[in-house]
Structures are given as structure tokens and as C-alpha cells.
Amino acid sequence: MIAICKNLLVLLVVTLPWVAMANNADELSTTCPKTEKYCKGEKKWSDGKVYTGEFKYGIPNGKGKLLMPDGTSYSGEFKQGLRHGYGEFTYSNGDRFVGDWFFDQIGQQGTLKFANGDEYLGEFKNGEMHGTGTILNANGEAYSGSWAKGKANGMGTFTRSDGSQYIGHFTNDKRDGEGMVVWSTGDTLRGNWTNDKLSGKVLFSFNNGDVLKSDWVNGKPTVRGKYVFSDGQEVAGTLGNLMDNSVSKIDILEETDSNLQLSWMGFAMEFKATENYKLANDFLFAAQQYGTSFSSRQEVIAQEMNIIKERQKDKGWAKLPEKK
Numbered sequence: 102m103i104a105i106c107k108n109l110l111v112l113l114v115v116t117l118p119w120v121a122m123a124n125n126a127d128e129l130s131t132t133c134p135k136t137e138k139y140c141k142g143e144k145k146w147s148d149g150k151v152y153t154g155e156f157k158y159g160i161p162n163g164k165g166k167l168l169m170p171d172g173t174s175y176s177g178e179f180k181q182g183l184r185h186g187y188g189e190f191t192y193s194n195g196d197r198f199v200g201d202w203f204f205d206q207i208g209q210q211g212t213l214k215f216a217n218g219d220e221y222l223g224e225f226k227n228g229e230m231h232g233t234g235t236i237l238n239a240n241g242e243a244y245s246g247s248w249a250k251g252k253a254n255g256m257g258t259f260t261r262s263d264g265s266q267y268i269g270h271f272t273n274d275k276r277d278g279e280g281m282v283v284w285s286t287g288d289t290l291r292g293n294w295t296n297d298k299l300s301g302k303v304l305f306s307f308n309n310g311d312v313l314k315s316d317w318v319n320g321k322p323t324v325r326g327k328y329v330f331s332d333g334q335e336v337a338g339t340l341g342n343l344m345d346n347s348v349s350k351i352d353i354l355e356e357t358d359s360n361l362q363l364s365w366m367g368f369a370m371e372f373k374a375t376e377n378y379k380l381a382n383d384f385l386f387a388a389q390q391y392g393t394s395f396s397s398r399q400e401v402i403a404q405e406m407n408i409i410k411e412r413q414k415d416k417g418w419a420k421l422p423e424k425k
Contacts (some may be wrong), residue, residue: 135159154179177202200225202265223248240408246271262408263370264400269294276374282367288360292317298375305367309362315340320375322368328357362391362398369405378409385409 106107113279132142133156140156148161161167166176173425177188183205190198200211207228213221221236229251233336237243244255253259253271260266269280275297282290294302307314310331327337372381385406389399 122196131159223247240419261340263366265370284363288363299371311360313364320371332334358391362388364396365391366402373409378413382406382409
């Protein structure tokens with residue numbers, strides 16, 4: 102689904118090869134001997150570690166910076182040779198953790214900044230995202246809510262690239278249970294998700310009072326649906342023919358046109374979330390045929406079609422031979 106944190110967990114739970122800096126067995130040189138209570142200087146170890154900063158009786162204590170031979174570094178507060186207090190750890194790939202440390206372990210609050218532009222701000226436990234936090238992805242998507250053991254668990258809000266938001270329950274980074282998708286216009290989609298896929302009855306309620314009813318099985322809608330107008334009139338049929346069936350019932354179709362466009366956009370985003378890019382693209386194409394006067398939506402549709410095209414390339418679909 103949402104690729105909230107594909108690599109966060111790996112980065113945070115790795116045990117770092119610090120080696121107790123209070124142990125001088127592998128010490129090469131130091132400018133601050135153990136006889137001095139307070140000192141500012143440098144210490145080097147035979148394995149390549151280099152510490153520059155404040156010492157207390159020859160042990161890093163206070164503010165300083167430690168460079169590791171693997172390219173990682175820590176700059177911040179130390180206590181008794183361990184990271185303790187506020188500090189910044191930089192990974193060799195450019196990712197950074199900035200926040201609290203407690204005797205060489207990541208503390209309860211901090212920010213994890215990724216080299217690709219993603220950023221997590223919130224609570225941690227045992228080196229993992231745990232509690233309440235928000236991750237902002239460079240692609241414009243975001244999740245804010247409850248975390249447990251490094252993954253989205255509990256109630257939260259996921260903001261998608263098309264501007265809509267899913268508000269509901271998550272289990273291990275996936276939508277699971279009752280939830281609602283909300284657009285800035287006030288239109289909503291209500292349903293139940295199982296392992297990130299819509300299942301059961303789905304109600305698409307529009308801000309003009311109309312409702313589109315459909316049934317979903319394992320992330321896909323069944324063929325037929327029902328469009329209920331605010332005045333109680335109903336039309337039923339295949340999803341593709343609902344507009345044609347509406348013509349004989351309603352004289353003014355502008356709002357219906359707009360609502361169906363939004364519906365197909367919403368359905369497309371569900372397929373995109375489950376990486377069913379073929380159906381996602383098909384529904385986006387159908388959405389282009391409706392509501393042609395809504396230029397802002399057409400821009401979003403075109404943007405999403407480009408995103409899907411790039412993801413298909415990443416999966417290697419673009420390299421498949423074309424059918425003759």
C-alpha cells in the first residue's frame with residue numbers, strides 16, 4: 102500500500118559498533134589524559150574511530166563529535182563515553198537521526214531525515230517508531246497517527262498524492278478495518294479494508310447529496326452499482342454504463358458528471374495503492390472522459406497517470422514486448 106516506512110526499521114534497530122570508549126585497550130593517542138577532570142581535545146583508536154570534543158577524566162563527556170571508519174558520525178552530547186542527551190547521528194548513506202539519546206540508545210523523541218527527502222517526526226521506543234508520529238514523504242504523501250514497533254498501527258490519517266485522505270485504522274502499515282476517504286470538497290468514500298484492500302459495501306457520498314453504492318471483493322468492485330440521487334431517484338447497472346442510464350432519469354447532468362469523475366478517480370487510487378496499475382490507469386482514463394470542465398481534476402488525473410507510468414517502468418513492465 103502506502104510504503105510508509107520501507108527502510109526506517111532497518112536503520113533504527115541496527116546495533117552500532119561503538120565499542121565502549123571508556124576502554125583504552127585500543128587507544129592510539131589522546132590529548133586529554135585521565136588525570137584531568139575537564140579537558141577539550143581529541144582521541145583516536147586503532148580501529149579508526151576519532152573523537153573531538155569535551156572530556157572528563159579522559160572519557161568523552163559533554164559536547165563532541167565522533168567519526169566512525171564506516172562513514173557514520175555522531176555530533177552532540179556524551180556522558181561517560183556514551184551518546185546521551187541531544188545529538189545528531191548521520192548514516193553513511195546520508196540519512197540522519199536528530200533527537201534525544203539515552204545511554205547510547207535512541208530516546209523517546211526525535212526526527213529521522215532521509216537523503217531522499219522523506220522525514221519522520223515523533224516518538225520512538227527501543228530504537229523504533231512507536232507512539233505518535235508523522236512521516237512526510239518526498240512524493241507528497243504523508244501519514245500521521247499511531248505507530249507500534251516501527252510500523253503504522255492503530256488510528257491514523259494517510260494523505261495521498263491526489264490530495265485525498267484516508268482516515269481509519271491501520272495494521273502493520275496497511276489499512277485494516279473501517280475507514281473513510283475524504284476529499285477537500287467534502288465528498289467521502291466509506292468502507293471496510295482488509296489487508297489494505299476494500300471489501301464489502303462501499304458508499305461514495307457526494308457533497309450535493311447523491312450517493313454511489315458498490316460492492317467490492319478483495320480490492321476490486323463488482324460489475325454492477327447503483328447511483329442514488331438526492332431526490333431519491335435511482336439508476337442501477339454496470340459501472341461503465343451508469344452515466345448512460347442516468348440520461349433518461351435526470352435532465353441536468355453536470356453534477357452527476359462531476360461525481361462520476363471523482364468516483365473513478367477514487368477507484369483508481371485504490372488500485373494504485375494495491376499496485377494494480379492496469380486497472381488504476383483504466384479508471385483514470387475513464388475519469389478523463391467525465392467532468393471535462395474541471396481543469397484542476399484533469400491536472401491531477403494526468404499527474405497520477407504519469408506516476409503510474411513511472412512505477413510500471415520501475416517494475417519492468419515497460420520492457421515487456423508489445424502484443425502484435
